[in-house]
Amino acid sequence: MTCDAARELLQPLVDEELDLTQKVDIETHLRSCVGCAEYLHNLAELRQVIRDKAPYYRASEQLASRVQAAVRASAKAEARPRLNWPWAAAVSLAAAAAILWGAILIRSTAAQPDLLAQDLVAGHVRSLMANHLLDVPSTDQHTVKPWFNGKLDFSPQVKDLTDEGFRLTGGRLDYLNGRAVAAMVFQRRQHVINLFVWPSARAETNGPSAIARSGFNLVHWNADGLAYWAVSDLNAAELQDFARLYEK
């Protein structure tokens, strides 16, 4: 074994990342090579110095309570819209509920798409404001698609529509509609398009339908058991073109 080869292995040796054969090889080499043995000694010395003298910054009690309070508040805020009052209503008004219940159902089903649309617009705006547009910056669909594997329990279709004027710029994970979703990001001139994808309750495939919220356009379609939502400040016609191309 040459010294160069040996030195490659000295770091993994101290980090206990070598398999048995490599370990035997390197230990044999170390017995006959003063330079490498010294190098190893220095490395061990350095690690010891770091271990003994580098500060380990523990969290204060105050930070512990602050973090716990923030998480609990977020748990409540998350739960509120979908449970609090329908639950209370169901329990306390059990007898008189027949009519009231019907009304609640109608209201909540009517309200849901709108809540979702607001959520999507908020997700889009957040991605632009929080400097968190991309977790995986790549214009290559073969990089973006595998990146989602292992991070999500579904595999969104990633298409590159550069030739049609919608350039793929990357992807990221986002949280919407009560779950982790895939967000793919496309650029059309100066406009960013967020394409959110998650498994859909509906099995059937249906074509694009468009709505507008707070100055943003949203186009929605279902395909292969996945729900797709494109959100952008791009004009409605071009966003629908995007959806049609993507859906093909």
Add this chain to the structure above:
Amino acid sequence: MGLRPPDAARLARFEQTVLPHLNAAHNLARWMVRNEADAQDVVQEAYLRAFRFFDGFHGSDGRAWLLAIVRNTSRTWMQQAAKGDSAAEFDEDQHSRFCPTAGPEAQMIRQSGIDSVRQCIEELPVEYKETLVMREMEEMSYKEIADATSVPLGTVMSRLARARARVQNCLLVRAKEARA
């Protein structure tokens, strides 16, 4: 008003598996952003993100999972703080010229003071620093670090080697200065 049972169970599970790693989260954030007030904000933000993504966590090691989020949150925070001034892009090759010292003089680093050690680590490029902190202070494996920092295993190895070489050089320079 209390939480519905599934939500309460989710919160309890989060508090059991992720909350106990607060020290590790704070340590990493503190090394990365280099200031206590910002580190606290980063930790809180990271925990809220972790809670939001908790359904996607199926592993057994809540710490490595959390540290990946802390690391990303710190990075985002640093990018925002650096907006405006043109920080040089990190270039692996540009930083690759450091050779680990082999020689008896390296014994000198044994006498290094706490401040020198802290400063020498603090001044590392963030790519090296996060790798070194995860390895030396959290004892994470190469694989865990690779996952947490989204780079291949080989990059973890070379970053770690360079981080150590730099700290070693830095400590040596300081030891010599002190002697002169």
